[in-house]
Amino acid sequence: MNAFQTAAERLIQADASHTPCEPLRDLIGEADQIAAYRVQEMVTQARLDAGRRIVGRKIGLTSRAVQAQLGVGSPDHGALLDDMAYADREPIPLSRFLQPRVEAEVAFVLDRDLDVEMANVADVIRATAFVLPAIEVVDSRITDWDIRVTDTIADNASGGAFVLGTTPRALSEVDLPAIGMAIETADQVVSTGAGVACLGSPVAAVVWLARALATQETPLRAGDVILSGALGPVVPVTTPGSFCARLSGLGQVSAVFTQGEDA
Template identity: 50%
Template structure:
C-alpha cells in the first residue's frame, strides 16, 4: 500500500462509527501487509490526537492459542487506549456508542515507571508495574459482521473500544497471575471462565511482548498508563440492558452496565 492508499483506509475506518461497518480491508486493498495495518492504525490515532484526545495506555490482543489459530498467526497484536475509552464501573455505558460490541475479562496493569524496549526482560516488566486491577475490555469491530483477518483487526486499533476498571488495586506480589482464575457473568449467568495462564502463559509475558514490540517502533509505555494484556476467556456480545461482572481470584470484581 502506498501512503495515499493507507490514508484512504484510515479515513474509511474513522468514518465507520457514523456510516456503519465496512467490508474487510484485506478484501478491499490487495497486498495489504503487517506494516500497512499498523500504519493505518497509527494514522487514525494521530488524527484523534490532533482532535484533542490523549493516549492512556495500550492493549494486547490475540493472546490465546485459540484466537491465534483462528486467524492463522503466531503472535499477538496491539492497539491504543484513549482517554474517552474509560468508563466507571456500575455507571451506565451507552451501547449506542458501539457498532458490534463484545466484552471480555482481563487483568489490567498500571505502570509506575516507563517501559521502553526492545530488550525489556520479565524482571524489568515486573518492577515497572505499580499494581493490577480487575478489568472488562469492550471490543468492537468496524469491519462488517466481525469478518476480520489479522490485518483488519490491527488496522482497526486491535478492535479496542472501551474499558471498565475495578477500583481495588492489588500489588503484583500478592497474586500469581498465571494461576489466577476468573469467572464472567452476564445478566447473572456464567458467560465464561478462564485463568491468567491463557494469556501467553502469563499476563506478564504479554506486557514484555508489548514493551518490546512497540519499543521497536519508537513507542514508550509511560508511567501511569494502563496495559490490558489479553483476555482470560472468550468474548461475548453485549447490548443495552446487559450487566456483566468479572470476578478474579485474589483481585476482586468489576461490573459493566449497558444503557
C-alpha cells in the same frame, strides 16, 4: 489518496456514521502487519487531532486459538484513548458501539517507563505499580466481524472501551497464571478462563508489548494503563445490562450498558 489513507478513512467514516464497513484487506492485504499498523496510526492520529489523548495500550490475540484462526503466531496491540475509559459500574451507552463484545482481563498500571528494546519479566514487575481487574469492550468497525489480522490491527486491535476495577493489588500479592475468571450476566456464567490462557501469564503478554513498542520507538511510559489480554472467551453484548467479571485474588469489576446516548 493512497491505500493507507483510503483504509483509514473507511474506518473513520464507519465510526462516524455508526455503520460497519467492508474489510480493509482489499486495500492492505491479509498479512502485511506493517501496513496495518500504519493505518492504525493514521486513525489514532485523527482522534488525537480531535482532542483525545493516549492513556495506555491494549494487547489482543493472546489466545492461541484466535491466533490460529487468523493465521498469526503473535499478539497485536492498539491504543487506549481517554474517551474509552470507564469506571466500575459507570453507565456505558450501548449506542457508542457497533458490534460490542466483552472480555475479562488483568490491567497493569505502570509507575516507570519501559523503554528498553529487550524488556524482561523483571523489568515489567519493577515497572508495575499495581494491577486491577478489568473488562475490555471489544468492537469492530468491520461488518459482521469479518476480520483477518490486518483488519483488526488497522482497526486499533478491535478496541472499543475499557472498565477498570477499584481494587489495586501489588503483583507480589497475586499469582497471575493461577487466577480464575468468570463473567456473569443476568445470574448466569457466560465465560470462564484463567490467567494462564493469556500467553501463559499476563506478565508475559506485557513483556511482549514492551518489546514491540520499544522497537517502534513508542515505548510504554509511567502512568500507562495496559490491558494484557483476554482470560477467556468473549461475550456478545446485544441489549442493555450488566456484566460482572470476577477474578480470583483480584476482585471484581462490572460493565453496565445502558440505552442512553453517548455524551
